Amino acid sequence: MQDVLKVGIAGLGTVGASVVRLIAKRDNRLAEAAGRPIRVTAVSARSRRKDRGIDLSGARWVDDPVSLAADPEIDVFVELMGGAEDPAKAAVETALGHGKAVVTANKALLAAHGPALAKKAEAKGVALNFEAAVAGGIPVIKTLRESLLGNTIERVYGILNGTCNYILTRMAEEGIAFEECLKDAQRLGYAEADPTFDVDGFDTAHKLSLLTSLAFGTLVDTKGISIEGIRSIKPVDLRMAEELGYRVKLLGVAQRTADGVEQRVHPTFIPKDEAIAQVNGVLNAVAIDADAVDLTLVGPGAGGDATASAVIADIVDVARGHRTAPFIRPVSALTKPSRAPMTRHEGGYYIRLEVVDKPGTAARIASRMAQNNISLESIVQRRAGPVRGGTDPAAAAAPAPVVLITYATTEAAVRRALKAMDTDGILLGAPQVIRIERN
Template sequence: MTGAMKIGVAGLGTVGGGLCRLIETNGSLLAQRCGRSLLVSAVSARDRRKDRGLSLEGARWYEDPVSLAKDPELDVVVELIGGSEGVAYEVVATALSAGKHVVTANKALIAHHGTALARIAEEKGVTLAYEGAVAGGIPAIKTLREGLAGNRVTRVQGILNGTCNYILTTMRETGREFGEVLDEAQKLGYAEADPSFDVDGVDAAHKLAIITALAFGCEVDFDAIQVEGIRRVSAIDIAYAEELGFRIKLLGIAQRRNGAIEQRVHPCMVPKSAPIASVEGVFNAVHAEGDFVGRIMIEGAGAGERPTASAVAADLLDIARGAQLPTFGISATALESLPTLPMAEHRGAYYLRLLVVDRPGVIADVAAALRDEDISVEAMLQRGRAPGEAVPVVIVTHETGEAQMAKALARIEALKSCLETPRMIRIEQP
């Protein structure tokens, strides 16, 4: 390739503006690294009159981003609009079908349509790149697709949402409850006005779907993920976790087992000694295990203007150099359609917190419910006595099956002495 690489940017929000600033600031450095200059030749955004603090002189302006995707002079279209459907999908599909390379930071789009879009890119001989879609400035995609290309990956897990990690970290450090810390996160700009995608685990699940496809060479299957957010994590759970030697993190976990794929996002207790337990605040981390490399972990800023713009720029440099890799590491036609391992087949240790009436026989009833499902207890905590009053009881189990645990919890909740729905958090060993 020779001459400037002409880029169209659809979406001039936080990341789009950051990308334009990066190209303007580091343009000469980028040209040195890829052998050609990067030129923002066309842009599209809702409000042309808005002052974005950018110099877009010489760039063609499109009111309609789909028209930008059809511009015959562009080499690459960068989609930074967001959303899994509608105009974002149309921009990407149109650009790929027109034989243009596409770079996106849109995790929802790749999580829901990644397999189909990868097939279009392959048919047209162009690149679909999405480093910015997972973990912001952390090179998670390059690590899995390129750095670990010589390995059979056996497991991937990560802290994939900075908002949740900030909330859980702050709850631990301050002893405050979820709602209060969420309000603070919204005021600081770490959480959206509607935080549902973040705190209910959907954002993390989008990212997990993508890295699962990369790690295991399978089709992207967002609907197969078991998703649970952090709304029910309380300050008392975090305090007990500390006492027991754990930290609570929202993890996305995927592994291939018995010819099927297990994908889940939920709060986990991890030992304080585990490297991922020390990832705090708004930072993200991705941990992978390969048959030759062993265990690795990368961490860093998982969102924001500059880290995500950095990831988008890295994809643009690859395209400018002529480097072209399969979207998910192997040919799109070779991606396997693998069955989903049901959550009921998961095995692990569990943390249980019960609120029960303090009277003789209660613990025996709880123990009987666990015994009858063949669940072994590793530790139990009960503080003080309050005859006839409500007291918390915390139980840590040895490894057992999810289905067995569900049956035992149903029996415990049905006890007259049990005053609220038992709280259960899965324990993950590194």
């Protein structure tokens, strides 16, 4: 058996503590799988005094994570501090510069600096592994890097944020408003005190940018993602979705189009019979549509043990000497993404309108849709009904909302039709527009 693989871990929060505990617990099994023992020999975190419920007696304490990254007594540097900039960035750069393999769960760092870090790893001939950065315990990075190399991928999409999925699931099942559900999520630890990064879609966008690069061979392009969060979703939208045969999920979607790669994050209507529509609570799911196979992977997208599982799998790959280019292709082979503008997006739409109650309104709606070559699959009018928690303007407004389901059309056509209706003076408030995603 080879020499011990000596691991240094920077960051001992929920995930870091779980990594230490699981490596110690599965010592013999990991050694058999890796062909060599794996030991955590050095750690770094903000506080030495905090009780993390783990045994650190066998590890040296290093106050500065950058110093740990340069430590000649470790073989692999595990970055679990988080954040797109220093100290995480400086520590990872230092480890790579010293020829050490790096394992990280830091999607923000990779979304901002992934290609540059990958280039450093390639130059030194070391691994930069980041399975835990996307979808927690779901092995989607390894699937894209290794298992689907014989495929041409057309679309990758998924539920990539457990906080949003939990909130939308609770809202749908219990008929409660976003505000109340968010408070519950914060109380239970599923949402941060400042939930902006999650509920406004930025966390999903960071993860999507990495999946896009892996799937399509492009440079990471977070700025090219169209992003919408879930704050605008009302209980009436979820009830209408159920009635019409859909569920609402916050999806990150990347797909090939004639205009380039389309990247978008937004609430989405998904037919109830599709597997990803049935993924509820804090679970994540990633679906991959390729020419040879279609896959849907489901599992815990966060949490100490789930994320630690992915981190440890990356460490075992390092111990085995298994290394591939971080983004499958060398950085020099990654192409600048050709962004497909959202105005050219094609698909079905759910449109909820609050309209004035006067003769000719329905005719005007139909006319504006027809003028923009938008065909309607259905038109529904229902009273919104009561809502628990928070306020729902759609429930209080009179008359009842008008709901339109369109056949496939373009984003630009929908926006033109709605702008014309607003000019006509028949709309009360902003329309709710939710895209429909079908296989």
